[in-house]
Amino acid sequence: MRRFVYLILALPAVAMAQGWGNVGQQKEEVFTWAKWWTEPLFSGFWMAWTRATLAFFIFIFAAIALMAVLELRRPGGDERDGILRLTTTRGDRLFISLLGSAYIFLAWLGLVGLPLWAPLALALAWTAFCFWKV
Amino acid sequence: MKTENQRGWLFVLPVLILVAFNALIPLMTVVNYSVQETFGNNQFFWAGLRWFEEILRSERFHAALGRQLLFTFTILIIEVPLGVAIALAMPRRGFWVPVCLVLMALPMLIPWNVVGSMWNIFTLPQIGLLGYFLNDVLGINYDMTQQPVSAWITVIVMDVWHWTSLVVLLAYAGLVSIPEAYYQAAKIDGASNWSVFRYIQLPKMKRVLTIAILLRFMDSFNIYTEPFTLTGGGPGNSTTLLSIDLVKIALGQFDLGPAAAMSLIYFAITLAVSWLFYTLMTRDDQ
Amino acid sequence: MKPRSLVPLIYILFLMLPIYWLVAMSFKTTNEILGGFSLFPQEWTLANYRAIFTDxxxxxxxxxxxxxxxxxxxxxxxxxxxxxxxxxxxxxxxxxxxxxxxxxxxxxxxxxxxxxxxxxxxxxxxxxxxxxxxxxxxxxxxxxxxxxxxxxxxxxxxxxxxxxxxxxxxxxxxxxxxxxxxxxxxxxxxxxxxxxxxxxxxxxxxxxxxxxxxxxxxxxxxxxxxxxxxxxxxxxxxxxxxxxxxxxxxxxxxxxxxxxxxxxx
Missing domain, CATH: 1.10.3720.10 (MetI-like)
Structure with a gap:
């Protein structure tokens, strides 16, 4: 019995003798696109930017900038009365399609869950519908 | 008619910078937090859309949203007809008009936490006027700190007390804009009180009532300080409205991810109602 | 007075009640608040206001x-x-x-x-x-x-x-x-x-x-x-x-x- 206890006590010592073993070894970093998009962009910065969220905002601002360019090229905002009995300009249609898409994604996420390919298609369809008819 | 002048941008620039600093940076931060996880020290790990899924499916969020909608619709159903009725009964001119207006507006100028404290003091059993009256004179067992039903009724009565005057003031502003000749014409035609209301007063009030309803919807949807000071969200969670729950998660537990996801869902609702407000307003402006 | 002018009157009364109670409480002593119910302060005190202006x-x-x-x-x-x-x-x-x-x-x-x-x-x-x-x-x-x-x-x-x-x-x-x-x-x-x-x-x-x-x-x-x-x-x-x-x-x-x-x- 005593021998057994000694043996157990000795086990960590044996392990110690092995040094660090493979604990300290860095695992080989494998580059994946998913990781590239989602890793912290500025480490330790409180705003916590990632490339994915940055891309999201660039997309939104680019869309707004596109509306501005279109407005400068063809002033008047392409105003019309859509089928929802709303008078809308290009900018309004962009807003309606973005907000509508947000609701589509949220509804799908709550009711069905990931992945979000189906609602993406729905959102694109909604956007097309907004710019075409509303 | 307005003139086309891009100099307008220069005039708007200070506003743009100040509001962008206050609105855009926080909004971006919230979006960033909503897809990440943190254990403090500004170290963040990607979490994907997990928080959104979690919040959208959590019982707690559904309960808070349900309570919020119940609260908002209850106060709208009470405040709007009550406000219109009081506005109709107000004198149109004379010495008492400014007195009424000032006294009615007074509750809206009281700091929101004082409103909560005031109603707390007012409704305490034995100590408060209402608490004493209900418990010791009428013999109704009423204690807002113990009974969820009492707490709910108190929160709603408090909001009615606080904001019905907004509906009264707006409806009254619509009513005084009706020329006297309309009423005389109605009298000659022998119109009943109801048809005067239905065909003269109500159409004139339509615009102001739209504003009143949307403002009341929005402000009651965002309500935080008054019910929090009054009940702290309790007893239990019975009066934990959406904002109270959000602040609990965000500043109480400091769960940045779920709080941010909840903020964005909350914000989406706000955005839709603001858009409705704006569309209705600008349509009437033309 | 017309009966319908009672409506705003009652409403204003309802608005003023909690405010009145707040004002009344501010002039009461702590003993009186906890001791029992009284509609008016029995013993007017400015101690509460004094405490605020001196702290x-x-x-x-x-x-x-x-x-x-x-x-x-x-x-x-x-x-x-x-x-x-x-x-x-x-x-x-x-x-x-x-x-x-x-x-x-x-x-x-x-x-x-x-x-x-x-x-x-x-x-x-x-x-x-x-x-x-x-x-x-x-x-x-x-x-x-x-x-x-x-x-x-x-x-x-x-x-x-x-x-x-x-x-x-x-x-x-x-x-x-x-x-x-x-x-x-x-x-x-x-x-x-x-x-x-x-x-x-x-x-x-x-x-x-x-x-x-x-x-x-x-x-x-x-x-x-x-x-x-x-x-x-x-x-x-x-x-x-x-x-x-x-x-x-x-x-x-x-x-x-x-x-x-x-x-x-």
Missing amino acids: PTWYWGYINSILYVSINTVISLAAALPAAYAFSRYRFLGDKHLFFWLLTNRMAPAAVFALPFFQLYSAVGLFDTHLAVALAHCLFNIPLAVWILEGFMSGVPKELDETAYVDGYSFPRFFATIFIPTIKAGVGVAAFFCFMFSWVELLLAKTLTAVEAKPIAATMTRTASSAGYELGLLAAAGVLTIIPGAIVIYFVRNYIAKGFALGRV
Whole structure:
């Protein structure tokens, strides 16, 4: 019995003798696109930017900038009365399609869950519908 | 008619910078937090859309949203007809008009936490006027700190007390804009009180009532300080409205991810109602 | 007296009851509050008010609140006046969408902004300063001021601007000496509502301050939670916060509806 206890006590010592073993070894970093998009962009910065969220905002601002360019090229905002009995300009249609898409994604996420390919298609369809008819 | 002048941008620039600093940076931060996880020290790990899924499916969020909608619709159903009725009964001119207006507006100028404290003091059993009256004179067992039903009724009565005057003031502003000749014409035609209301007063009030309803919807949807000071969200969670729950998660537990996801869902609702407000307003402006 | 004038009378009575109770409590002694029910203070005391005016944590709460509210009102009006002029007189790229965006900030729940504001104002080193609260309140006060002022300015005929132009006024001189005096009622109303909404707001003010700039409202909530039975003191502090609004409201009595409705009545 005593021998057994000694043996157990000795086990960590044996392990110690092995040094660090493979604990300290860095695992080989494998580059994946998913990781590239989602890793912290500025480490330790409180705003916590990632490339994915940055891309999201660039997309939104680019869309707004596109509306501005279109407005400068063809002033008047392409105003019309859509089928929802709303008078809308290009900018309004962009807003309606973005907000509508947000609701589509949220509804799908709550009711069905990931992945979000189906609602993406729905959102694109909604956007097309907004710019075409509303 | 307005003139086309891009100099307008220069005039708007200070506003743009100040509001962008206050609105855009926080909004971006919230979006960033909503897809990440943190254990403090500004170290963040990607979490994907997990928080959104979690919040959208959590019982707690559904309960808070349900309570919020119940609260908002209850106060709208009470405040709007009550406000219109009081506005109709107000004198149109004379010495008492400014007195009424000032006294009615007074509750809206009281700091929101004082409103909560005031109603707390007012409704305490034995100590408060209402608490004493209900418990010791009428013999109704009423204690807002113990009974969820009492707490709910108190929160709603408090909001009615606080904001019905907004509906009264707006409806009254619509009513005084009706020329006297309309009423005389109605009298000659022998119109009943109801048809005067239905065909003269109500159409004139339509615009102001739209504003009143949307403002009341929005402000009651965002309500935080008054019910929090009054009940702290309790007893239990019975009066934990959406904002109270959000602040609990965000500043109480400091769960940045779920709080941010909840903020964005909350914000989406706000955005839709603001858009409705704006569309209705600008349509009437033309 | 017509029977229907009873309706507003009863309503006002209902409004005044809790306020009366707050005032009555503030003049009672703690013993009387806890001892039993009394409709009027049996023994009038100013001890609660004296406690507030002699304790720095209390009266500094008032000074802090007044400081950040005043800074906020000045910033909001200074920024909103030219912007409202632009919205009421010019058409420019994206004007309607900008106007809408301002509205969304007035409508957004403060609770959504509490957490990022805490991070933002800590990061720029403004946490626990009056300026932080004043800037944070700009979030909803600038849109409010722009909307109210735009409502008033749209009521001024454009001929006024044109005449001044023909008479050889420079634009800044016209704006300062003719236009602002013309809409001075609007400026007063906008200032009042900025002051008021900054004064009544607690959540952001509490989140952004700790000691130095702590508003009176936060001092009150601390009293309410820690020393649960200092109700007289709490009531007195509450009464003191009602007074500024009650004094100024008389001057804007004809515009209260317009102010609350963002200038759209």
